[in-house]
Amino acid sequence: MNILIKKLRKNRSKIAAMAVISAVVVVIILVSRVRVDANNSYGRDYSDKRYKNYTVTSGDTLWDIAEANMDYEYYDDVNDYIAEIKRMNNLYSDKIYTGQNLLITYYCHNCNT
Numbered sequence: 001m002n003i004l005i006k007k008l009r010k011n012r013s014k015i016a017a018m019a020v021i022s023a024v025v026v027v028i029i030l031v032s033r034v035r036v037d038a039n040n041s042y043g044r045d046y047s048d049k050r051y052k053n054y055t056v057t058s059g060d061t062l063w064d065i066a067e068a069n070m071d072y073e074y075y076d077d078v079n080d081y082i083a084e085i086k087r088m089n090n091l092y093s094d095k096i097y098t099g100q101n102l103l104i105t106y107y108c109h110n111c112n113t
Contacts, residue, residue, distance in 0.1 A: 048107045049074075056100040062086070065096075071107045081105075 054065060062082045070081040085091070088103050096102070 048109060050106050050108045051103055052106060054102045054104045056096045056098055056102060058098045060096060060098075062091075062094050062096060065102070065104065069104055069106055074107055 054069070056065075062085060063078065066078045066081040066085065070078065075081045075084075082094075085102060085104055086094075088105075
C-alpha cells in the first residue's frame with residue numbers, strides 16, 4: 001500500500017511539473033504574439049524592408065548615416081536605427097572607418113516586388 005501511495009505522489013509531481021511547463025510555454029507564445037501585433041498596430045508594413053550596402057566616407061558618423069537613411073515611419077528614434085545598424089554589422093562601438101562597408105536597411109514604398 002505504501003508503494004502505491006509513493007507512486008501516486010511521484011506521478012502527481014510529474015503532472016504538476018508538466019502543467020507548469022505547459023503554462024509557461026503558453027504565456028511565452030501569447031506575449032510574443034502581443035508584441036508582433038503591437039508592432040503591426042501602427043500600420044507599419046515591414047514587408048517593404050530592404051537592405052543596401054553603404055560605404056563610409058570621410059567624416060561620416062553612425063548618426064549622420066542614420067539621419068540620412070532611416071525612415072521615420074518605421075523607427076521611433078535615430079538611436080533605434082543606429083542600434084539596428086550596429087547589430088547587423090556586428091559593431092560593438094560607434095567607431096566606423098572610411099571605406100568600411102555597412103549593411104543598412106531602408107523601406108521601399110510602392111514597390112512591386
